Amino acid sequence: MNYAKVLDDIFKQFNGPKFGVRFWDNETKFYGNGQDTEFTLCISKPKVVKRLLSEGALGFGESYMDKTLDIEGDIGAYLKLRHQFKHVKPSMRLVVAKIWAELTKPMDRGGQISYHYDLGNDFFSLFLDKETMSYSAAHYETAQDTLAQAQLNKFGLICDWMNLPKGSSVLDLGSGWGGFAIHAVQNHGWTIDGKTLSQKQLDYCKVLVEKNKLSDQIIINYDDFTSIKEGVVYDGAVMIEAIEHVGKDNLGDFLSHISQKLHTGAPFYLQFTGRYQPKLVDPWTLKYVFPGGHLPSKQEFLDAARCAGLEVEIFEDHTEDYKKTMSSWIDSMEGHEIKIKEMFDEKFFRLWKLWTHGARVNFEIRDMSLFRVLLRKLQ
Numbered sequence: 408m409n410y411a412k413v414l415d416d417i418f419k420q421f422n423g424p425k426f427g428v429r430f431w432d433n434e435t436k437f438y439g440n441g442q443d444t445e446f447t448l449c450i451s452k453p454k455v456v457k458r459l460l461s462e463g464a465l466g467f468g469e470s471y472m473d474k475t476l477d478i479e480g481d482i483g484a485y486l487k488l489r490h491q492f493k494h495v496k497p498s499m500r501l502v503v504a505k506i507w508a509e510l511t512k513p514m515d516r517g518g519q520i521s522y523h524y525d526l527g528n529d530f531f532s533l534f535l536d537k538e539t540m541s542y543s544a545a546h547y548e549t550a551q552d553t554l555a556q557a558q559l560n561k562f563g564l565i566c567d568w569m570n571l572p573k574g575s576s577v578l579d580l581g582s583g584w585g586g587f588a589i590h591a592v593q594n595h596g597w598t599i600d601g602k603t604l605s606q607k608q609l610d611y612c613k614v615l616v617e618k619n620k621l622s623d624q625i626i627i628n629y630d631d632f633t634s635i636k637e638g639v640v641y642d643g644a645v646m647i648e649a650i651e652h653v654g655k656d657n658l659g660d661f662l663s664h665i666s667q668k669l670h671t672g673a674p675f676y677l678q679f680t681g682r683y684q685p686k687l688v689d690p691w692t693l694k695y696v697f698p699g700g701h702l703p704s705k706q707e708f709l710d711a712a713r714c715a716g717l718e719v720e721i722f723e724d725h726t727e728d729y730k731k732t733m734s735s736w737i738d739s740m741e742g743h744e745i746k747i748k749e750m751f752d753e754k755f756f757r758l759w760k761l762w763t764h765g766a767r768v769n770f771e772i773r774d775m776s777l778f779r780v781l782l783r784k785l786q
Contacts, residue, residue: 408453408457410453410456410457411430411434411453413456413460414428414430414450414456415436418436418438419438421438421439421488421491422439422440423439423440423488423491424439424440424441424443424445424484425437425438425439425440425441425442425443425444425445426438426439426444426445426446426447426448426480426484426485426488427444427446427447427448428447428448428450429447429448429449429450430450431450431451431452431453435447444480445480445481445484445485446478446479446480446481446482446484446485447478447479447480448476448477448478448485449476449477449478449479450475450476451474451475451476451477452475454475455470455475455476458470459476462690463689463690464689464690464691464692465689465690465691465694467489467691468691468692468695468758468761469691471757471761472695472754472757472758472761473754474753474754474757482760482761482764483764483767483768483771486764486765486768487768487771487772490768490772490774527607528540528584528607528608528611529750530747530750530751531584533739533740533743533746533747534736534739534740534743535584535736535739536553536554536555536558537555538555538558538559538586539555539558539559539562539584539586539590540583540584540585540586540611541558541561541583541584541586541587541647542583542584542648543561543583543647543648543678543732544561544648544678544725544728544729544732544777545557545558545560545561545728545731545732545735546558546560546561546563546564546725546728547560547727547728547731548560554732554735557728557731557732558586559590561678561728562586562587562590562591562594563590563594564779565587565645565647565676565678566590566591566594566595568674568676568721568781569643569645569674569676569781570674571595571597571642571643571674573595573596573597574596574597574598575595575597575598575642575643576597576598576600576641576642576643577591577597577598577599577600577641577642577643577644577645578600578602578635578641578643578644578645578665578668578669579599579600579601579602579627579644579645580602580632580644580645580646580649580665581602581603581604581632581646581647581648581649581652582599582601582602582603582608582612582627583603583608583647584608584611584612584615585601585608585611585612585615585616585625585627587645587647588601588612588616588625588627589615589616589619589621589625592621592624592625593619593621596624597624597643598624598625599624599625599626599627600626600627600628600639600641601625601626601627601628602627602628602630602631602632602635603627603628603629603630604629604630604631606629609627609628609629612627613627632649632653632661632665635664635668639668640668640669640670641668641669641670641673642669642670642673643669643673643674643675643676644665644668644669644673644674644675644676645675645676645677646675646676646677646678646679647676647677647678648678648679648680649679650677650679650703651679651680651697651700651701651702651703652697652699652700653701654699654701655701655703655707658701658703658707658708658711659711659714659715662711662712662714662715662717663714663715663716665715666715666716666717666784669784670784671784671785671786672783672784673783673784674720674781674782674783674784675717675781675782675783675784676779676780676781676782677778677779677780677782678777678778678779678780679702679703679708679777679778679780680702680729680775680776680777680778681702681703681704681705681708681775681776681777681778682702682703682704682705682774682775682776683704683705683773683776684704685704685707686702686704686774688700688701688702692762692765695758695762696758696762702775705722705776705778708778708780709722712782716784716785717782717783717784717785718782718783718784718785719780719781719782720781720782720783721779721780721781722778722779722780722781723778723779723780724776724777724778725777725778725779726770726773726775726776726777728777729770729777730767730770730771733763733766733767733770734767736763737760737763737764737767740759740760740763741760744756747759
């Protein structure tokens, strides 16, 4: 199979900015328009093309991680181009190549490893802001806001929307590194009951709570989101970018379960990455970044909330905030490239580089959106 011609059949259909493709024999072909080359896609072996054809995003991601495929120049420009592949008109050669790639791909996909939740606080501290360690989209109120200030802005927005009096009991679903809990107690006098499934985050939170002498107002336990004691009812609830891990099939039951744990009229704030149109998370992301993850569509979420007896009071799209947050994370992470490679290895760094750039592109082209929502418990 002549995979160089297969790629040529694909890329010659693109009329956007100029880019190059360097093949395994060091020949480089150029496509698109313009004088300046935005990026060069470097493919070291014909079998890489075979993987791209048979495995799509998974084949691309793993090939980038092991460096059999590389991108010189603007990685974001290539990732944007990938979203146009669905518009490619298949030639007979491409159809045959895809069929052959599917028939001859390895059947054993064992040994898959998920990296995301056992990485340690030292790694995340390299790109999250040091003040809040918040692993979610910030809220930029001015162009001068630093990442840390924007994260504090987010906590302020959440508390303003919830508008609860001092002494209110708030359920914090997915407590992260405790930044929101500390802010809510110190600035509003709430009591926080947090749930987390990360032992390393829990250890960090315990030290943070003790350091701030807030043990009587903040309790964070290693519990599943649904492990809430019978009879306990809260004045409000917060879930900051954790509902993506609930799963499509469990969304309705989960929201109903939380609704039952809230007093009538209680606010429930959610911030999550979602979509306007339903779409599955790609297999590479599911394998290496968010195992079991699901990004709810807007209508899917709204339907589930209403069925759970939760009124939608505010629903806003704040995608611009995530674009800025991702850019800050990317700059910090790439600034610590040597350190990250020393802590892990080059393959790990390339995984995170690909994921963060890919996420930013998805927000830029509105394939993903950041939703901020305030629900209210009905009677």
